[in-house]
Amino acid sequence: MKHLPAYFTFWHIFGHYALKWTAFTVLAFLMLPILIIVPLSFNAEPYFSFTEGMIALDPEAYSTRWYAAIFSDQKWLLSIRNSFLIGTMAATLSTILGTIAAVGLSSPVMPFKRLITALLLSPMIVPLIIVAAGMFFFYSRFNLVGSFTGLVIAHAALGMPFVIITVTATLSGFDRSLYNAGISMGASPLKVFWDVVIPLIRPGVISGGLFAFVTSFDEVVVVLFLAGPEQRTIPRQMFSGLREQINPTILAVATLLILISVSLLVALEILRRRSERLRGTAF
Amino acid sequence: MPSDTSEVFLKFNNVKKSYDQKSLVVKDFSLDVEKGEFITLLGPSGSGKSTVLMMLAGFEGVTGGDISIAGQSVTRTAPYKRNIGMVFQNYALFPHMTIAENLAYPLQVRKMPKADVKERVNEYLNLIEMGDFGGRYPGQLSGGQRQRVALARALIFEPTLILMDEPLGALDKKLREQMQYEITRLHQKLGFTVIYVTHDQTEALSMSSRIAVFNDGVVQQCAAPAELYERPANAFVADFIGENNFIPGKVVKIAQDQATVAVSGGATITAVASEGLREGGDCVISVRPEKLFIQPTSHAYDNEVKAEHVTHYYVGDFIRYYFKFANGTEINIKVLNDLAAPDFKEGDEGTLVWLTKDCIAFPT
Numbered sequence: 134m135k136h137l138p139a140y141f142t143f144w145h146i147f148g149h150y151a152l153k154w155t156a157f158t159v160l161a162f163l164m165l166p167i168l169i170i171v172p173l174s175f176n177a178e179p180y181f182s183f184t185e186g187m188i189a190l191d192p193e194a195y196s197t198r199w200y201a202a203i204f205s206d207q208k209w210l211l212s213i214r215n216s217f218l219i220g221t222m223a224a225t226l227s228t229i230l231g232t233i234a235a236v237g238l239s240s241p242v243m244p245f246k247r248l249i250t251a252l253l254l255s256p257m258i259v260p261l262i263i264v265a266a267g268m269f270f271f272y273s274r275f276n277l278v279g280s281f282t283g284l285v286i287a288h289a290a291l292g293m294p295f296v297i298i299t300v301t302a303t304l305s306g307f308d309r310s311l312y313n314a315g316i317s318m319g320a321s322p323l324k325v326f327w328d329v330v331i332p333l334i335r336p337g338v339i340s341g342g343l344f345a346f347v348t349s350f351d352e353v354v355v356v357l358f359l360a361g362p363e364q365r366t367i368p369r370q371m372f373s374g375l376r377e378q379i380n381p382t383i384l385a386v387a388t389l390l391i392l393i394s395v396s397l398l399v400a401l402e403i404l405r406r407r408s409e410r411l412r413g414t415a416f
Numbered sequence: 417m418p419s420d421t422s423e424v425f426l427k428f429n430n431v432k433k434s435y436d437q438k439s440l441v442v443k444d445f446s447l448d449v450e451k452g453e454f455i456t457l458l459g460p461s462g463s464g465k466s467t468v469l470m471m472l473a474g475f476e477g478v479t480g481g482d483i484s485i486a487g488q489s490v491t492r493t494a495p496y497k498r499n500i501g502m503v504f505q506n507y508a509l510f511p512h513m514t515i516a517e518n519l520a521y522p523l524q525v526r527k528m529p530k531a532d533v534k535e536r537v538n539e540y541l542n543l544i545e546m547g548d549f550g551g552r553y554p555g556q557l558s559g560g561q562r563q564r565v566a567l568a569r570a571l572i573f574e575p576t577l578i579l580m581d582e583p584l585g586a587l588d589k590k591l592r593e594q595m596q597y598e599i600t601r602l603h604q605k606l607g608f609t610v611i612y613v614t615h616d617q618t619e620a621l622s623m624s625s626r627i628a629v630f631n632d633g634v635v636q637q638c639a640a641p642a643e644l645y646e647r648p649a650n651a652f653v654a655d656f657i658g659e660n661n662f663i664p665g666k667v668v669k670i671a672q673d674q675a676t677v678a679v680s681g682g683a684t685i686t687a688v689a690s691e692g693l694r695e696g697g698d699c700v701i702s703v704r705p706e707k708l709f710i711q712p713t714s715h716a717y718d719n720e721v722k723a724e725h726v727t728h729y730y731v732g733d734f735i736r737y738y739f740k741f742a743n744g745t746e747i748n749i750k751v752l753n754d755l756a757a758p759d760f761k762e763g764d765e766g767t768l769v770w771l772t773k774d775c776i777a778f779p780t
Binding site for chain 2: 324
């Protein structure tokens with residue numbers, strides 16, 4: 134640890150430690166409710182609190198029974214399958230559409246750039262409950278409510294803003310003369326896009342896709358409006374689990390979700406560093 | 417110079433460009449280029465020279481007029497079908513491909529068989545003396561090496577026309593001179609036609625067969641380097657190419673292309689009369705610093721003007737003297753740094769002499 138400067142008075146030192154203490158308190162306030170779930174999910178008893186055995190670190194008081202419960206319950210298995218399926222499909226759809234939109238929006242000849250950007254980003258800004266209600270009435274006209282397709286489309290719309298933002302950010306560092314160079318060598322615009330543009334903006338595309346996946350993965354409001362019993366996702370199942378069958382299964386699921394989120398974050402960070410390295414040496 | 421007997425390869429015919437449909441960035445640009453010529457478009461930034469290059473490459477549309485290559489108009493041809501090689505200022509090498517992959521790209525686009533591609537890539541790597549660098553990435557090369565690769569990549573598909581957009585702008589002075597030599601060498605060896613854009617006049621003078629000097633969207637003069645330097649068509653060219661002194665005066669008499677000019681302060685100077693000069697009109701006389709001599713000198717002279725010494729700078733291979741005429745006009749003179757370099761103090765009076773054929777009077 135760094136030594137405090139010699140000119141520090143009592144109040145300097147007090148302020149220094151007070152700031153540190155406050156910062157850690159805020160961090161604890163943010164993290165504890167999440168972290169507390171992890172040990173609780175290994176509770177041997179069907180309670181949401183620490184038993185005496187758990188506090189004494191008695192191995193008997195811990196078990197993985199709630200994890201086993203997830204994988205033996207058809208409802209949970211269905212919702213896990215749905216979440217991954219809807220998440221992947223929605224993320225793929227929003228990655229493709231979002232990338233195309235970002236490329237178009239970054240073209241110097243694109244008219245009404247600001248207006249279109251604002252419209253495309255609106256699902257991120259408009260309160261979710263309003264988006265969900267609007268989707269419900271709109272989708273019911275096309276028989277998309279209670280359907281798998283409807284949910285994928287809805288989640289793709291919610292995830293697309295993230296893709297547009299990340300891809301636009303990577304494109305802003307893209308040197309347009311690379312595109313012109315490809316054209317001058319005789320490659321068609323589409324070929325240059327595949328061979329040159331896509332490989333160079335890939336980190337942005339992938340991180341946008343991951344964001345879109347996570348958005349769909351933990352989304353519950355739109356699911357409440359649009360999903361039928363067959364389209365239950367993990368958050369939806371947890372939501373009803375909280376009200377109907379109170380047992381630590383949902384804590385086990387939550388722990389798994391935390392694990393997935395952390396791995397996705399790590400993946401994002403690795404991607405970001407890789408793209409920085411690629412650019413750092415390239416230009 | 418193009419003549420009636422030679423074949424015109426590239427032709428700009430009254431080419432115009434406007435971005436806003438109001439003001440023209442390029443105004444009626446016309447130029448005939450022969451096969452194998454090295455043409456430089458030279459001018460200050462914003463003079464329209466790069467726009468001409470972009471229109472030729474197809475990255476910018478043509479507002480009016482026509483561009484044709486080998487008799488075929490290209491204004492309606494997509495840029496990727498024009499078969500023109502291009503070298504960019506920032507190299508524009510694909511950072512995610514190795515040097516060999518970069519060089520192979522235009523050949524792959526043309527669906528050349530793999531074995532032939534490999535052979536051609538090796539040939540060009542050797543041509544730029546970078547035979548061992550095929551497996552490296554652009555990020556691992558120095559600026560000069562990257563520019564050589566960029567040059568090879570523009571040449572490898574054997575286009576008959578190569579465009580270079582300030583290709584040496586990002587390099588330091590020494591590397592720039594090396595690359596100038598490299599480009600000239602390849603040009604002479606392979607015989608392609610070059611359209612070269614730069615704002616660096618020494619680069620233009622040393623490499624080009626002809627130079628088109630741009631200002632404000634108009635070509636001021638298009639001529640061989642020596643002619644441009646010795647016989648500038650107007651005051652802009654005289655000022656832009658090399659260094660020049662400008663002495664304002666009034667034309668007294670014009671006879672046989674020679675103007676007699678009265679300079680305020682009493683001196684009379686004879687100069688070559690440029691086009692458009694009228695008797696009785698105002699003019700400026702341009703005379704280059706290295707054509708002026710300080711008395712006593714063994715050089716022949718026609719003009720002789722007294723001037724006050726202001727200061728001088730030691731540059732190395734030459735010494736730069738600053739003088740002031742009686743009317744306040746400042747004059748700078750380059751004198752070779754040899755034993756004859758005179759010693760002056762501030763306020764000393766000297767006599768400057770030069771030949772009539774070394775100075776030109778332009779109308780103002």
